[in-house]
Amino acid sequence: MTKxxxxxxxxxxxxxxxxxxxxxTTAEHFRMLVDNMKDYAIIILDTSGRVxxxxxxxxxxxxxxxxxxxxxxxxxxxxxEEVQRGKPEMELKVATAEGRSEDEGWRMKKDGSxxxxxxxxxxxxxxxxxxxxxxxxxxxxxxxxxxEEKATLQAREIIEISTPVIQIWDGILxxxxxxxxxxxxxxxxxxxxxxxxxxxxxxxxxxxVTGVPTIDTRTAQHLAxxxxxxxxxxxQAVLTGVRPAIxxxxxxxxxxxxxxxxxxxxxxxxxxxxxxxxxxxxxxNGSGRKDAQ
Amino acid sequence: MSEERLSIIKVRxxxxxxMPADPxxxxxxxxxxRVLLAMERSTARGVVLDVSAVDxxxxxxxxxxxxxxxxxxxxxxxxxxxxxxxxxAITLTQLGLTLGKTRTALSVDRAFEILRDxxxxxxxx
Numbered sequence: 053m054t055k056x057x058x059x060x061x062x063x064x065x066x067x068x069x070x071x072x073x074x075x076x077t078t079a080e081h082f083r084m085l086v087d088n089m090k091d092y093a094i095i096i097l098d099t100s101g102r103v104x105x106x107x108x109x110x111x112x113x114x115x116x117x118x119x120x121x122x123x124x125x126x127x128x129x130x131x132x133e134e135v136q137r138g139k140p141e142m143e144l145k146v147a148t149a150e151g152r153s154e155d156e157g158w159r160m161k162k163d164g165s166x167x168x169x170x171x172x173x174x175x176x177x178x179x180x181x182x183x184x185x186x187x188x189x190x191x192x193x194x195x196x197x198x199x200e201e202k203a204t205l206q207a208r209e210i211i212e213i214s215t216p217v218i219q220i221w222d223g224i225l226x227x228x229x230x231x232x233x234x235x236x237x238x239x240x241x242x243x244x245x246x247x248x249x250x251x252x253x254x255x256x257x258x259x260x261v262t263g264v265p266t267i268d269t270r271t272a273q274h275l276a277x278x279x280x281x282x283x284x285x286x287x288q289a290v291l292t293g294v295r296p297a298i299x300x301x302x303x304x305x306x307x308x309x310x311x312x313x314x315x316x317x318x319x320x321x322x323x324x325x326x327x328x329x330x331x332x333x334x335x336x337n338g339s340g341r342k343d344a345q
Numbered sequence: 346m347s348e349e350r351l352s353i354i355k356v357r358x359x360x361x362x363x364m365p366a367d368p369x370x371x372x373x374x375x376x377x378x379r380v381l382l383a384m385e386r387s388t389a390r391g392v393v394l395d396v397s398a399v400d401x402x403x404x405x406x407x408x409x410x411x412x413x414x415x416x417x418x419x420x421x422x423x424x425x426x427x428x429x430x431x432x433x434a435i436t437l438t439q440l441g442l443t444l445g446k447t448r449t450a451l452s453v454d455r456a457f458e459i460l461r462d463x464x465x466x467x468x469x470x
Contacts, residue, residue: 242438246431253451281434286427286449286456 093190096176099183101126101144113169113192115162126188129159131166147173147186156193168197215241217248224325225254226318230263238274242281249287256325257282260318262293272307279312288313288328292321351375353383358390359460361453366398373406377413384420391460392417395453397428407442414447423448425456 086094086107093110095103102125106118114121114129127140134140134157146153152174159169171190178184215237220226227245245257259275261267267275279289291314294302299316302309315321350365351372360383365372380392394410396402414424427450429437437443450456 242435243431246434249451250431255451255455277438280443281431281438284426284429284434284437284444284449285431286429286451 091191093188095126095188095190097126097144097173097186097188099185101140101186104185110190113161113167113190114159129190131158131160134158143173144186147175148183151175159190167192168194211237211240215244217241217244219248219252219254220258220322221325221329223253223255223329224258224322225249225252225256226258226260228260228263231265233264233267233271233274235270235274238271238278242274242278245278246281246285249282249285255287256328257287257289258318258321258325259289259291260293260321261291261298262295262318264293264298267298267301267305269305269307272302272305272309276307276309276312283311290315290321290324292316292318351379353379355383355387355389356457358388359457360384360387360389360392361395362392363395364399366400368399368406370405373409377409377416380413381416381420384417384422389422391423391425393450393453393456393460394424394426395428395456396426396433397430399428399433400430402429402433402437402442404440404442407437407440407444411445411447414445423460425450425459427451427453427456 089107089109090112091109092107093113094107095110096105098104102123103121106116106121110121111117125140127135130140139157143153143155152172154170154172156168156170158166159171160166169190170193171188174187174189176184176187215227215229217225217227225245225248227241229241233241245259248254249257259278261275264271275291279291282289289312291309291312294314294316313324315324350368352361352363354361354363360380362376362380364376368376380394383389384392392413394413399406410426414426417424425448426444429449448459450459
């Protein structure tokens, strides 16, 4: 092509030469880019999905040498269950219809291990619009995927750890609340607390808010709901750890906590609980206590 | 027919009322009449209403419980509700159906204790 351009435009040889040289360098630069890209597998597939070109990045990520993979169908990069579901064909179909197809999922290396891959398939068409093949770019995002999974798991664990319900005496449960109470946590606390009350046949539940930095209207309402639910079961909730700051907030908010027994310290709450149990468990002649045990 | 699913047994001076698992409105309506009638006939001192089989409690049922409690109270008896499941308690709370001042107990045993020790409890400081 360069030569014919030269022949036709003799008057301006330097400009043509320059353009040709630029074209050549650009093409070379692109080849260098593809060859040196170690973090991306850049693969050319023919129209049927067989590997036509394979860059060193592909070898690093997928493990095949170009000599052993060229001519093979790209479905071998998919786990068998994905192949059964027709995923490889689907990708090519979408790319053919829409020009590209992007996806994330587990893919197989040569040694059979899996990696989490982000891939884009682009349909390659010539100027006439005829499909010549597909370009596939893959990235190994396994580490990011694992980090995400770990973060999700930890978030769930934190929620679980942060709402423990402990039996501290026969018939007395305690739920030490630490940190900010949002709707989700309070809901979870309520479920756990009620289940534990039934399980352990506990008549008193101490809700300790010593570790709660601030209480807003919604939190206060959630706590009020929880104590109501506890009462419906036939047990009683005592709110403990009401520090001066919390007491001030509650009074200013005007939240109705009228039915709830509250105490400033956990120790005071425990005394209330023991009193309540004595009233319930020890009848006039003391036989009630024996019966209960 | 539905009325027969409701069981009212008299144990000494207490009426033990057990609700069926899935009470329809007719059964719930029958609850009030039959309990009040039994109160009159037996001069019971109180009623234990066991709903441990019930897995969903609607607003009609909740109102009926609160009402019946008040009526039994007017006839000189106390009502103790027992066996509310955690899931039912959560639903009731979220719907704002707190059953008024109805006394609740964790188990039938405790409900009987509450009714039996009622007078003694009042005398305690």
